[in-house]
Amino acid sequence: MKIAVCQMPIVQGDREKNRKTAEQMLTEAAKCGANVIALPEMWTSGYDFQNLSLHEESLNGETALFLSAQAKKFGVWLIGGSHPVRYPDGVRNTSLTFDPNGTLQNTYSKIHLIGLMNEDKYLVPGDHFDVFSLGGESAAVEICYDVRFTELSRSYALMGAKILFIPAEFPVQREDHWVTLLRARAIENQMYVVGINAVGKNDNDTFKGKSMIIDPWGQTLAVGCDSREILTADVDLSNVSEIRQMIPVFKDRKPEYYKIDK
Numbered sequence: 001m002k003i004a005v006c007q008m009p010i011v012q013g014d015r016e017k018n019r020k021t022a023e024q025m026l027t028e029a030a031k032c033g034a035n036v037i038a039l040p041e042m043w044t045s046g047y048d049f050q051n052l053s054l055h056e057e058s059l060n061g062e063t064a065l066f067l068s069a070q071a072k073k074f075g076v077w078l079i080g081g082s083h084p085v086r087y088p089d090g091v092r093n094t095s096l097t098f099d100p101n102g103t104l105q106n107t108y109s110k111i112h113l114i115g116l117m118n119e120d121k122y123l124v125p126g127d128h129f130d131v132f133s134l135g136g137e138s139a140a141v142e143i144c145y146d147v148r149f150t151e152l153s154r155s156y157a158l159m160g161a162k163i164l165f166i167p168a169e170f171p172v173q174r175e176d177h178w179v180t181l182l183r184a185r186a187i188e189n190q191m192y193v194v195g196i197n198a199v200g201k202n203d204n205d206t207f208k209g210k211s212m213i214i215d216p217w218g219q220t221l222a223v224g225c226d227s228r229e230i231l232t233a234d235v236d237l238s239n240v241s242e243i244r245q246m247i248p249v250f251k252d253r254k255p256e257y258y259k260i261d262k
């Protein structure tokens, strides 16, 4: 499986520009021979919460149609980053994944909203998560701040995920956290982790990429610079079972001793 990460410059509030950039980058990524392509968090508008009403869409709105058409056009799996989607209880930060026929295969809405960036004032959290079959292999999506909550990634691993995609707009001042958390999630869960960060600025923060593709041993297969870039890596998901056999973390867990709050 060849994965391409679109480390995309996002212009806050400029949907047209962002759409053009995404289209160009998806075309470039497909030319690299990727069969799985991923976009960053909130790539349509950035964190333009003041104007959320201009950016929110329905679940089958224009961004969903665009992503579906692009997946089909290039015959690739498309992890569609995320964008604001209207639900009956409010707007969620939602990621859609399409298969190479352009059919929606996974929907995930960010569960942990980041108060530090006012996300919780404007959006409502998702309330469920699940793995999906990416060409027969179990895969999962979480979004940005979710990476700090080890329980979510571990739950995905326990549900069988071998690869975890994490679209993000992670600010540069906490870049060390981003890099460390991505690697930790890969090592502790013995799975591939693909972190797709943005570049650019909004009213409060600067984003400087450092997207990463990390293998289940914690090795970096690809790492982004601080500007627009397409990163690629060939991944072999059979490594996951090999590493899980070599260090049988899942077999050696002692859930009977863990204090899990409910």
Ligand SMILES: O=C(O)CCC(=O)C(=O)O
Residues within 6 Å of the ligand: 041, 114, 117, 143, 144, 145, 146, 148, 168, 169, 170, 171, 174, 177
């Ligand atoms: O966890 C962090 O420090 C940043 C998270 C973030 O930028 C986000 O969730 O959009």
